Amino acid sequence: MRTRKRPTKKDLRQVTFFRYMLIIAVIVIWIGGISARLVYLQVNQHEWLKEKATGQRIDVKQSKMLRGTIFDRNERALAVSVVVKTLFADATEIEDIEKTASELASLLKINKSKIFEQLKDGKDLERRYVPIAKGLDTETALRLNAALETEGLQKSDLPKYPGLYWREEQKRSYPHQSLAAHVIGFSNNEGIGQAGIEQSQNDELYGAIIKKTQERDRLGRIYDETVSEKEPPKDIVLTINSSIQFKAEAALERQVKASQARAGMAIVLDQKTGEILALANYPTFDPNKLEGITKENLSNRCVQGVYSPGSVFKLVTYSSAFERDLLTPDSPIDAGNGTIEIAGHKFSDSHSIGRVDATKAFAHSSNVCAIKTSMRVGREGFYEMLQKYGFGKQTGVELPAETSGIVRNPNKWNGDSLASMSIGYEIGVSALQMATAFATIANNGVRVRPHIIKEIRQSDQTKIFEAKPEAAQVVSSKTAREMHQLMRAVVTSGTGTRAQLNGYTSAGKTGTAWKFDEKTKRISSAKYMSTFMGFAPLDNPAFTIAVVMDEPKVGGRDGGQAAAPVFKEIAESVLAEMQVPFDLTADNQPFDGEDVPEAVGNGSAKDSEPLEKRGSDGSATSSARSDPEKSHTKEKASEVPTKPKGPNRPKIELEQRFVEPKDKFKT
Amino acid sequence: MKRRNVNRVNSSRETVSRSSFQWRLLFLTIICASIVAAGFFFAARQHFSTMEFGLKNSKLRKQVEDLEAERRRLILAKEVSLSPVEVTRNAQRIGLREHVLTPPTAMEIKDVQLAERQSVAPTLASLTVEDRSETKVANRTETKNLVKPGVQRTETKALVKPIVQQTAAKPISPDVRPRIAEADKRIAEASSKRDSKFK
Numbered sequence: 129m130r131t132r133k134r135p136t137k138k139d140l141r142q143v144t145f146f147r148y149m150l151i152i153a154v155i156v157i158w159i160g161g162i163s164a165r166l167v168y169l170q171v172n173q174h175e176w177l178k179e180k181a182t183g184q185r186i187d188v189k190q191s192k193m194l195r196g197t198i199f200d201r202n203e204r205a206l207a208v209s210v211v212v213k214t215l216f217a218d219a220t221e222i223e224d225i226e227k228t229a230s231e232l233a234s235l236l237k238i239n240k241s242k243i244f245e246q247l248k249d250g251k252d253l254e255r256r257y258v259p260i261a262k263g264l265d266t267e268t269a270l271r272l273n274a275a276l277e278t279e280g281l282q283k284s285d286l287p288k289y290p291g292l293y294w295r296e297e298q299k300r301s302y303p304h305q306s307l308a309a310h311v312i313g314f315s316n317n318e319g320i321g322q323a324g325i326e327q328s329q330n331d332e333l334y335g336a337i338i339k340k341t342q343e344r345d346r347l348g349r350i351y352d353e354t355v356s357e358k359e360p361p362k363d364i365v366l367t368i369n370s371s372i373q374f375k376a377e378a379a380l381e382r383q384v385k386a387s388q389a390r391a392g393m394a395i396v397l398d399q400k401t402g403e404i405l406a407l408a409n410y411p412t413f414d415p416n417k418l419e420g421i422t423k424e425n426l427s428n429r430c431v432q433g434v435y436s437p438g439s440v441f442k443l444v445t446y447s448s449a450f451e452r453d454l455l456t457p458d459s460p461i462d463a464g465n466g467t468i469e470i471a472g473h474k475f476s477d478s479h480s481i482g483r484v485d486a487t488k489a490f491a492h493s494s495n496v497c498a499i500k501t502s503m504r505v506g507r508e509g510f511y512e513m514l515q516k517y518g519f520g521k522q523t524g525v526e527l528p529a530e531t532s533g534i535v536r537n538p539n540k541w542n543g544d545s546l547a548s549m550s551i552g553y554e555i556g557v558s559a560l561q562m563a564t565a566f567a568t569i570a571n572n573g574v575r576v577r578p579h580i581i582k583e584i585r586q587s588d589q590t591k592i593f594e595a596k597p598e599a600a601q602v603v604s605s606k607t608a609r610e611m612h613q614l615m616r617a618v619v620t621s622g623t624g625t626r627a628q629l630n631g632y633t634s635a636g637k638t639g640t641a642w643k644f645d646e647k648t649k650r651i652s653s654a655k656y657m658s659t660f661m662g663f664a665p666l667d668n669p670a671f672t673i674a675v676v677m678d679e680p681k682v683g684g685r686d687g688g689q690a691a692a693p694v695f696k697e698i699a700e701s702v703l704a705e706m707q708v709p710f711d712l713t714a715d716n717q718p719f720d721g722e723d724v725p726e727a728v729g730n731g732s733a734k735d736s737e738p739l740e741k742r743g744s745d746g747s748a749t750s751s752a753r754s755d756p757e758k759s760h761t762k763e764k765a766s767e768v769p770t771k772p773k774g775p776n777r778p779k780i781e782l783e784q785r786f787v788e789p790k791d792k793f794k795t
Numbered sequence: 796m797k798r799r800n801v802n803r804v805n806s807s808r809e810t811v812s813r814s815s816f817q818w819r820l821l822f823l824t825i826i827c828a829s830i831v832a833a834g835f836f837f838a839a840r841q842h843f844s845t846m847e848f849g850l851k852n853s854k855l856r857k858q859v860e861d862l863e864a865e866r867r868r869l870i871l872a873k874e875v876s877l878s879p880v881e882v883t884r885n886a887q888r889i890g891l892r893e894h895v896l897t898p899p900t901a902m903e904i905k906d907v908q909l910a911e912r913q914s915v916a917p918t919l920a921s922l923t924v925e926d927r928s929e930t931k932v933a934n935r936t937e938t939k940n941l942v943k944p945g946v947q948r949t950e951t952k953a954l955v956k957p958i959v960q961q962t963a964a965k966p967i968s969p970d971v972r973p974r975i976a977e978a979d980k981r982i983a984e985a986s987s988k989r990d991s992k993f994k
Contacts, residue, residue, distance in 0.1 A: 307879065
C-alpha cells in the first residue's frame with residue numbers, strides 16, 4: 129500500500145504565506161481603487177463638485193431690517209413697522225396651473241381666473257416671481273401653510289406646495305391714524321420718509337438691507353447663518369403727549385368747522401424745557417391712507433406757513449420798551465382820537481380809548497399806542513429785539529422745511545415800516561416762532577429752543593441722543609413779569625375775555641391780521657388770520673398755547689372770538705388732566721362783561737397798491753389811500769360786541785363791577 | 796546527535812522569538828487601529844453635535860425673529876385699540892357720550908372755602924370773650940364777600956368737594972414743576988411694566 133506523503137512544515141508555511149499575501153493584495157487593490165477614485169474626484173472634479181455643493185448647501189437671502197418706531201413721550205407707539213408676508217409663485221415650478229389657481233382662489237377668496245391668468249403668463253414668460261397675495265399677517269400665513277400642505281412633498285421652505293413661496297416684507301402702520309399726522313409724517317413703500325419726522329430722521333429710522341448667508345443640510349434645515357453687519361435702525365421718542373395732542377386737534381377741528389375757516393393751527397409748548405407737547409394742524413390726513421392726501425392737508429402750517437401776526441406782535445413792541453425802561457405798565461400813553469399818521473400812512477384803532485396806561489393800551493390792542501411805543505424804542509432797538517426773539521431765522525425744530533419767516537433788514541425799511549411792524553405787519557412769522565416768543569415771556573424772559581424730539585435710542589433702550597436745548601435770556605424777568613400783567617389784562621378786561629378759564633387764571637394776547645391774497649396779490653381786508661396766544665396759570669405757567677385760525681368766515685372773525693375759545697378749551701382740558709391746582713380766587717376773578725373789539729389791519733384798504741409797490745420780501749407796504757374814518761367805521765360796525773358765551777357765572781356784588789387785576793409781580 | 800539537539804534547541808528559540816514579535820506587532824496594530832477608530836468616532840461626534848447646535852441656533856434665531864415680529868404686532872394691536880378714535884368709536888357704539896369736565900368758578904370755590912371755615916369754627920360757648928369778638932370780626936368780613944341772598948347758588952357740594960381737598964392749604968411754589976414730568980413718570984412706569992410682560 130502506498131502511504132500518503134504527510135505535508136511538511138515547509139509546505140504549510142508556503143500556503144499560509146500565499147493566503148496572507150492574497151488577502152494583502154485584495155486589500156491593497158481595494159484601497160488603491162478607492163484612493164484613485166478619491167484623487168479623481170477631489171483633484172479633477174474639484175471645482176465642479178465644490179460649486180454643486182455650495183449651491184446645494186448655501187442660500188443667500190436679502191432682508192430689510194424693520195424701520196425704527198416713533199413713540200410719544202409716554203412710550204405710546206405712533207408709527208411702527210410690522211412684518212407682513214407676500215405669497216408668490218415660481219411659475220416655472222408649477223405643473224398644474226389650473227389646480228393651483230383653484231386652490232389659491234378658494235383659500236384667499238379671490239378671483240380664480242385672475243390668478244390663472246397671472247400664473248399662465250408667468251409660466252409662458254418663465255417668471256420666477258409672480259405675486260399672489262401681499263401684506264398678509266403671520267396668522268393668515270400660518271393658516272395658508274396648514275391649508276396648502278402637500279403630503280409627501282420634499283420641500284424645505286413653506287408652504288409645502290409646489291411652486292409657492294413666502295417673501296417677508298414690512299408694512300408701516302400708524303395706529304393712531306390722523307393723530308399728530310403732520311408731526312410724524314409718513315414713509316413710502318421703499319421705507320423712505322416723505323414728510324415730518326419720518327423724513328427728517330430718515331437716516332436714524334431707516335432699516336438697511338442685510339444679507340443673510342445660510343447653510344442648509346440635505347433636508348433643507350439651516351445649521352449655520354452669517355448676517356452681514358449693518359447699523360440697526362433706531363427708535364425715536366417725541367416730546368408730543370398723545371392726550372394733549374388729541375385734545376388740541378379735537379378743539380381745533382371743532383372751531384375750524386364751526387367758523388368755516390380755511391385752516392387752523394394749535395401749538396402747546398412747555399416753556400421751561402422747550403418741549404412741544406402738541407402741534408396740531410387742520411385739515412389733516414391719515415398716513416395709513418395716502419390716497420386722501422392733498423397739498424392742502426399735507427402742509428404743516430405751524431412750521432412751514434408764514435403769515436402776518438397782527439396784534440400778537442405787540443408783545444415784542446411792549447417788551448422791548450419795558451426792557452429799555454422806556455415804559456412801565458402804568459405809564460400813560462395818549463391814543464388821541466384813535467388815529468396816527470406815519471410817513472403819510474394813517475393807522476387807526478377800532479375805538480378811541482384816549483389817554484390810558486400801557487396796560488389798558490395793550491389790553492385794548494390799541495394800534496396808536498403800540499406805534500407810539502415803537503417810536504420810542506427806535507428802529508435799531510426794535511430790530512435787535514426781533515432778532516433776540518428769534519424772528520427771521522428758523523427755530524431749529526426737527527421738522528422738515530421749516531420756514532425762517534420774513535424779517536427785512538432795517539436799511540430796507542420804509543418810513544412807516546417800524547409802525548407797521550409794531551402792530552404785526554410787514555413781517556412774516558410762523559406760528560411756532562410766535563408761540564416761542566410767548567413761551568419766552570411765560571418763562572420769565574428765557575427763550576428755550578423748541579424741539580420735538582426727546583430722545584433717540586436703540587431697540588435695546590440704549591440712549592444715543594437726549595435733547596438738551598439751549599436757553600437764552602431774551603428779556604429780564606422784570607420785563608417778563610410786567611408783560612404778564614399786561615397779558616392778564618387782555619384776558620380780564622381786554623380783547624381776550626373769551627380766553628378766561630374756569631378755575632384758572634390765564635394770560636395772553638389776541639391778534640387779527642388782514643391776509644395777503646394770493647389771487648389778487650394784495651392785502652385783503654376780507655380775509656383774516658385770527659390768533660390767540662397765551663399761557664395758564666398766570667403764576668408758574670404749566671404751558672403756553674398758540675392758536676391761529678386761517679380765514680374764519682362765520683361768527684366773530686377777530687382773535688378774541690375765533691381763536692380764544694380754542695385756547696380756553698385746550699387749556700381747561702389739559703390743566704384738568706394734569707391736575708394743576710386751581711388758582712382762580714375772588715382776588716383775580718376776571719371781568720364778566722362784553723367783548724372788546726380789536727383793531728384790525730394796518731390801515732391798508734382792500735384796493736391797496738399792487739404788487740409792484742410792495743416791499744422786496746412781498747410784504748405789504750403801507751400807503752393807504754382809503755378814508756380811515758370810513759374804514760374805521762366799517763370795522764366798528766362789523767364788530768358788534770356780543771356777550772361771551774359760556775357757563776352762567778353769578779355776578780359778584782362787590783363795590784365795583786370792574787375788577788382790576790392784582791399786581792402780584794410788582795416789586 | 797548534539798548538533799541535532801543544538802539545531803532543535805536553536806529552531807525552537809527562533810520560533811519562540813518570532814511568535815512573540817508577531818504578537819507584539821499584532822497588539823500594536825490593534826492599538827493603532829483603536830486610536831484611529833476612536834479618532835474617527837470623536838470627529839464624527841463633534842461633527843454631528845456641531846450640526847445639531849447649528850440647527851438649534853437657527854431655530855432659536857428664527858424664534859427670536861418671530862417673537863420680535865409678534866411683539867411688534869401686539870404693540871400695534873394695543874395702540875390701535877387704545878387710539879382715541881377707536882375708543883371714541885367703541886364708546887359711542889355702546890351708547891356712551893363724552894363728559895365735558897366743567898371746573899367750578901372762583902365764586903363756587905370761595906363758597907366751599909367759606910363753608911369749610913365755618914364748619915371748623917368753634918362754638919361761642921367754648922370761646923373766651925376775646926375769641927368771640929375776633930370771630931365776630933372774622934365772620935363780618937366773610938359775609939361781605941358773600942353773594943346776595945337773591946342770587947341762586949347752584950348745588951355744587953358733590954362737584955366741589957374733591958377740589959377743596961385739592962386746594963387745601965397747598966401753596967403754589969415756584970419750584971413745583973408743571974405736572975407734566977410727574978404724570979409722565981407715572982405713565983412711563985406703568986407702560987414699562989406692561990411692556991415687560993410682552994418682552
